[in-house]
Amino acid sequence: MPILWLILLVLALGLIGFVLGRSRALSNAGGDIRQLHSLPSYYGSNVLLATLIPGLAVLLLWLIAQPMVIHGQISSMIPESAYTDAGSLNLVMSDVKRVAEGLDIAVQEGALSVEQARDIRTEFTDIRARLGEVGVALGSNVEAYVLKAAQRYRVMNAVGHWIMTGAVLAAALAGFAYALMRTNKDYRARNQVEKVLLGLLIGAASLAVLTTVGIVLSLIFNTIEFFKLYPAMDFFFGTTWSPSFGGGSELGILPLFWGTFYVSLIALVVAVPIGLFAAVYLSEYAGPKVRAIAKPLLEVLAGIPTIVYGLFALLTVGPLLMNVFGEDGGLGWMQGGRSVMTAGLVMGVMLIPFVSSLSDDIINAVPQAMRDGSLGLGATKSETVKQVVLPAALPGIVGAILLAASRAIGETMIVVLGAGAAARLSMNPFEAMTTVTTRIVSQLTGDADFASAEALVAFALGMTLFVITLGLNILALVIVRKYREQYD
Structure with a gap:
């Protein structure tokens, strides 16, 4: 069944x-x-x-x-x-499972009987060709033991x-x-049902915590194995990223960290002003009808898959920037469509709803009495917003910006398609660079030998990124909690 x-x-x-x-x-x-x-x-x-x-x-x-x-x-x-x-051994076992699934498909489609699937032998039958007839593709001939x-x-x-x-x-x-x-x-059915539901809720919360603990432990253990093979000082302070599975790798994180920081900074420069101004308009100036339409439309940006943003950066934003800053545009600052600026601009658009929605909720949480007091003293609407509402909401807004920053640091697909793959230390935002997340994907793609430093470095990169984003999230939560304690 x-x-x-x-x-x-x-x-x-x-x-x-x-x-x-x-x-x-x-x-x-x-x-x-x-x-x-x-x-x-x-x-x-x-x-x-x-x-x-x-x-x-x-x-x-x-x-x-x-x-x-x-x-x-x-x-x-x-x-x-x-x-x-x-x-x-795992590769051999994957071949075994693939052949077993192929035999099941062959039996279901009538290409083999149950007895034939049980008794078939490699000595008398070309298993690869036989399974290929039912749409099961095998990379090599099937050995007898498989x-x-x-x-x-x-x-x-x-x-x-x-x-x-x-x-x-x-x-x-x-x-x-x-x-x-x-x-x-x-x-006492009600008592029993509520007890069971409480247990389910505790189990769900525990599962979430244990999952986090498992992720952290897996990163820690593999990071320790990496540092047994590669010096920590060279990793954290090296200025060259040049992995080579044949040996002689230079695995300095500074070029990757600089690319991550640079792209995230440009994204925040785009997202924070636009998102904050949108939040101020929606919360202080927009009428109920406008707010009911504009806010959901703005939040649609948060639901677009990041691969779509990446394609937008590759096919639209990159060529537009080339027309202005490339050799054809006369400035000659860009050599190709992939650059830090390309990825940063598109990522900034993606982060706008994160900043605007959180800031909007925080601004709306400022007590109305503070606004009324300011207006009653003769302040204008704009003066009230600038001198009363925004200062009161500032801790929460800072928390929203830090949460958006941690989201930007962990982004992958936009950077892969928009920023390129060059690991370099450069101040030019129109050059291609790479980030920590893209290198993690690169190091774990293909037939990576997990006993080598070149593969284990992905876990060290992930651990470093985890610590950075965790710090930003903790800082944001501390700021938001302080804000809530003050105004709740």
Whole structure:
């Protein structure tokens, strides 16, 4: 049974439990709702949760554990001569899974029978050509041990899937029956439902925290491995970025950090004035009808995918700047459409809604009494905005700008398409440069050897970027919290 159908079946069982639990409670109370401890919906919800939580928990744990168990069993079938380390073993296992999936597709489309897929051999059949007939492309000929492992993989995966289906349904039915048996007019269903929901909320919060901890630990461990292979002083203070997987790499972060800082600075120069002026207009001058239209339209910019902004920088903004600042324009400052200025301008447009929306909310949070007092003393509208509203909202506005800065520092696609890939220390904003995020992508693209400094440097770059953005976010939150404590 497909996983989606299994989930729908458990959900249907839970809905049936909701109806039966509610009906059983009312029946036990003789149809008088006043005799119930809780509202009827709580009794139904109790049975619903008792059905869904065990069933879906077993499903989730099984989906995590089964691939690990199968991987361990199948990897033991791969001869040691076929791989040299864990990385190459994973490549072999990916071939095994690809062949197993191809055999499944061939059986589904009728190109192979179940018996043929189970008994087929490389000695008598060209597996690559046979699977190619059903649209499964393989990079190389299939070795005998890969085919044997793939056939075993199919068997274990199918058996595990059927056992999973039985286990999930058994857990759901057990919860269904247990909760329904306990349902009566005196059962504290509301307390139980609220306790379960509280546990789910705590679990969701804990999952978010643990995910963050896992990300940080993975960065830390790999960064430590990098610094065992490459000197930290050369990394943090080196002025040359020249990775070479053949050896002799120079991995200084300063050119990357300078490019990141330069692009982010130009973006903020564009986004902060426009976003702040837009926020002042929307909050202080625009009427309700204009605000209801303009604010959502402005926030549409935040929903545009960054790859679209990157294409806009590459195809539109870059050529426009070349017409003005390039050799054709007479100034000769730009040698190509990709430059810090190109990426910075487009990124600034992307950041406008971040600054404007946050600043608008902060300005609106300034007490109306402060405005009324200023106007009552004879100040004009513009004087009130400049001398009362903006100073009062300044801590929150600074926090919004810092949040936008951390967003700019972590941007990738706009920089990849708009700023180029040259790592250099230059003050010319019309030259191509690169940033930390683009180099992380570059170092982890392709067949990277994770035992080499050239691949592990991506984690050191990520850790450095994480610390910088974390510092900016903490600073922004401290400023915003101080503002809220003052005016809430």
